[in-house]
Amino acid sequence: MKKLLVVTISMFSMFFAVLMVVAQPAAAVEPVKIGVLVPLTGIVAQGGLEMKYGIEMAAEEKGKVLGRPIELLVEDTQIKPPIAVTKAEKLVYKDGCIALIGVFSSGVGLAIAANIDKLNVPFLTTHVMTTEFYNLHPLVFRSGQLANDQTAVGNVKGILSQPELKNRTYYVIVHDYAWGHDGGERFIALAKQNGIKIYNESYDKAPTSTKDWSSYISKIKASGADGVYMVLITNVIPVFAKQAADFGLQAKGVKFVSGAAPGPVELEAGGEACYGIFSASDWSWDVNNPISDKWEKAFFAKYKTIPSDAAVHSYVGAMNLFNAIDKAGSTDPKAIAAALKGISFEGPYGTVRISAKDNCMRNDAVWTETVAAPENPFGAKVSMKVLKTFKAAELGPPE
Amino acid sequence: MSGIATAVDITLNSLVLGGVFLIVAVGLNIIYGLSRVMNLAHGSLYAIGAYTGYTIVSLGVNFFVALLLAPIIVGIIGLIIERIVIAPMRKRSMIYTLILTYGLMFFLDGLIKYVWGNEPRFVAIPAFMRETISIFGTHYPVFRLTTLVTTAAVMIGLMLFLNKTRIGMILKAASTIPEMVSCLGFNMNYIHIGAFILGCALAGVAGIVAGPLTTIDPLMGHEMLISSFVVIVIGGLGSLRGAVFAALLIGLVQTLAEFFITDLAMVIVYMMMAVILAFMPRGLFGEGKFE
Numbered sequence: 001m002k003k004l005l006v007v008t009i010s011m012f013s014m015f016f017a018v019l020m021v022v023a024q025p026a027a028a029v030e031p032v033k034i035g036v037l038v039p040l041t042g043i044v045a046q047g048g049l050e051m052k053y054g055i056e057m058a059a060e061e062k063g064k065v066l067g068r069p070i071e072l073l074v075e076d077t078q079i080k081p082p083i084a085v086t087k088a089e090k091l092v093y094k095d096g097c098i099a100l101i102g103v104f105s106s107g108v109g110l111a112i113a114a115n116i117d118k119l120n121v122p123f124l125t126t127h128v129m130t131t132e133f134y135n136l137h138p139l140v141f142r143s144g145q146l147a148n149d150q151t152a153v154g155n156v157k158g159i160l161s162q163p164e165l166k167n168r169t170y171y172v173i174v175h176d177y178a179w180g181h182d183g184g185e186r187f188i189a190l191a192k193q194n195g196i197k198i199y200n201e202s203y204d205k206a207p208t209s210t211k212d213w214s215s216y217i218s219k220i221k222a223s224g225a226d227g228v229y230m231v232l233i234t235n236v237i238p239v240f241a242k243q244a245a246d247f248g249l250q251a252k253g254v255k256f257v258s259g260a261a262p263g264p265v266e267l268e269a270g271g272e273a274c275y276g277i278f279s280a281s282d283w284s285w286d287v288n289n290p291i292s293d294k295w296e297k298a299f300f301a302k303y304k305t306i307p308s309d310a311a312v313h314s315y316v317g318a319m320n321l322f323n324a325i326d327k328a329g330s331t332d333p334k335a336i337a338a339a340l341k342g343i344s345f346e347g348p349y350g351t352v353r354i355s356a357k358d359n360c361m362r363n364d365a366v367w368t369e370t371v372a373a374p375e376n377p378f379g380a381k382v383s384m385k386v387l388k389t390f391k392a393a394e395l396g397p398p399e
Numbered sequence: 400m401s402g403i404a405t406a407v408d409i410t411l412n413s414l415v416l417g418g419v420f421l422i423v424a425v426g427l428n429i430i431y432g433l434s435r436v437m438n439l440a441h442g443s444l445y446a447i448g449a450y451t452g453y454t455i456v457s458l459g460v461n462f463f464v465a466l467l468l469a470p471i472i473v474g475i476i477g478l479i480i481e482r483i484v485i486a487p488m489r490k491r492s493m494i495y496t497l498i499l500t501y502g503l504m505f506f507l508d509g510l511i512k513y514v515w516g517n518e519p520r521f522v523a524i525p526a527f528m529r530e531t532i533s534i535f536g537t538h539y540p541v542f543r544l545t546t547l548v549t550t551a552a553v554m555i556g557l558m559l560f561l562n563k564t565r566i567g568m569i570l571k572a573a574s575t576i577p578e579m580v581s582c583l584g585f586n587m588n589y590i591h592i593g594a595f596i597l598g599c600a601l602a603g604v605a606g607i608v609a610g611p612l613t614t615i616d617p618l619m620g621h622e623m624l625i626s627s628f629v630v631i632v633i634g635g636l637g638s639l640r641g642a643v644f645a646a647l648l649i650g651l652v653q654t655l656a657e658f659f660i661t662d663l664a665m666v667i668v669y670m671m672m673a674v675i676l677a678f679m680p681r682g683l684f685g686e687g688k689f690e
Binding site for chain 1: 658
């Protein structure tokens with residue numbers, strides 16, 4: 001018995017010794033961990049999933065940073081600021097992530113930014129539109145969806161360029177939280193400066209939980225406004241459009257301009273009711289250039305879902321972050337932040353440069369209208385047709 | 400649009416909204432009234448009703464057939480839940496079923512996401528219901544009017560069932576004096592099962608009715624559960640008469656508030672609930688039951 005015990009202990013000792021030797025080289029190629037914060041549950045889950053896909057594509061394409069593999073650790077923010085902060089803390093303190101990327105919703109983005117001193121890692125958002133992100137913190141960056149001020153400039157320029165939109169009176173309705181208010185106010189101020197008529201300067205604020213839009217649609221009907229400017233979460237835009245169509249709003253000639261690009265998957269669900277929505281955004285799959293065409297084909301082949309702007313600007317943002325880590329040559333937060341300033345990436349919608357002045361990106365954008373899709377490899381029935389392209393300098397803000 | 404047309408719009412919108420609240424809340428009330436189970440998964444069953452209807456319609460089946468089939472399917476799911484989850488806990492404190500149904504809610508939500516995905520879906524309706532009809536100067540969607548008729552038909556049918564049929568009268572009696580019904584030789588177990596199936600089927604009806612009105616998504620049941628709780632708090636827990644009145648009242652208040660003071664619409668609804676809870680804890684008619 002004693003002999004058996006000695007043999008067993010010896011075998012275990014040898015096993016652990018071998019394990020330690022084997023484990024040694026693995027520690028030498030320890031991956032660079034990046035925390036991905038996206039909503040995977042709740043009303044914007046589809047958008048969150050598309051963001052995750054975009055970041056995954058970038059990681060796969062980049063392969064390594066600092067000569068080490070990239071490991072993405074994905075957490076679901078549930079689009080709730082306190083949960084997002086807890087998940088960010090877990091990613092940084094427990095998992096050892098050296099940077100945070102993603103985030104859908106200005107409220108969530110601002111909550112993480114408020115804790116960034118404590119977290120002490122660079123945070124690059126790819127889907128936060130609030131203008132509060134300009135110069136918010138030395139570790140906080142935006143490389144993604146156009147900000148509310150840039151979207152407002154694009155939309156006002158777009159409206160002025162379309163005779164059928166120019167001389168209308170716009171009824172403004174927004175989602176009742178930081179992003180919606182900011183988006184509505186930016187548009188109203190700029191529209192007034194440019195002679196575009198606004199029906200309700202104190203604009204309607206609808207709770208994000210709104211499912212039945214009939215009361216708001218009745219208000220629009222009663223107002224006599226012939227244009228609607230909506231700053232609604234992307235996934236809700238087709239829902240609103242569909243219900244407005246049920247009430248015959250579009251059939252009466254009312255035109256919609258959106259402060260956010262509608263998600264393509266949701267547009268498909270909305271179908272014909274979603275035709276005729278105008279918006280300024282970074283990209284749509286109707287953009288034709290070799291990089292865009294190649295990217296959207298690769299995206300569709302991998303994920304079997306229609307390429308969206310949420311996916312593409314998350315891809316571009318992630319490439320900017322990975323390149324910045326390489327440029328920094330270390331995982332030091334200040335070094336990465338310094339490298340992110342002024343960095344640029346040539347992607348599906350041209351050069352996306354993070355301004356060294358205010359930490360937020362500058363890039364070209366498009367003015368689109370949702371129409372019946374031409375034949376396409378994605379099987380999409382609705383597409384965001386590109387009507388006009390804006391240069392980054394046109395959209396601002398000036399540097 | 401004239402003032403009359405706007406008033407018609409608001410009235411019809413409030414009746415449609417109140418009607419959906421009503422069917423969900425009555426289902427919840429029937430389950431509570433007869434078996435003293437506060438089913439927190441009721442909203443998820445409402446969502447399953449909507450998704451089931453969506454699937455049936457997507458398969459090319461007529462919407463009205465789906466309107467009959469979806470509640471039956473949700474009723475069967477209700478039977479399974481009652482047998483597996485609720486029945487073993489019946490003799491225990493209500494807190495057990497409360498916690499269990501809370502967990503069940505997340506399970507069903509996860510199941511919905513697994514089966515149907517995260518993206519919102521729109522239920523296709525027959526062509527004639529996609530039109531609008533002119534009523535006192537407003538163009539109102541035919542589908543919404545159909546919803547109104549459906550809601551009224553369901554409620555009239557339910558009232559006739561409860562008041563004019565033998566089974567219905569037994570159910571009603573069991574909600575008031577269950578001991579007496581049991582002493583008369585009726586198996587309370589069957590009554591509990593029947594109540595649960597009926598309540599779930601009503602959630603299914605509400606789901607398929609509300610689906611084309613708005614849109615369907617995996618979490619659609621959560622907001623509806625909250626709204627139906629507001630209805631049953633105002634109407635009185637377990638009171639059918641109270642639920643009818645409260646649902647219509649909330650539909651009207653919410654619609655008016657959204658129209659006139661948009662930003663505070665939901666605040667007003669919840670304030671109304673808080674006031675009634677404070678001063679009339681048994682609901683508007685004092686018929687609420689507490690365990």
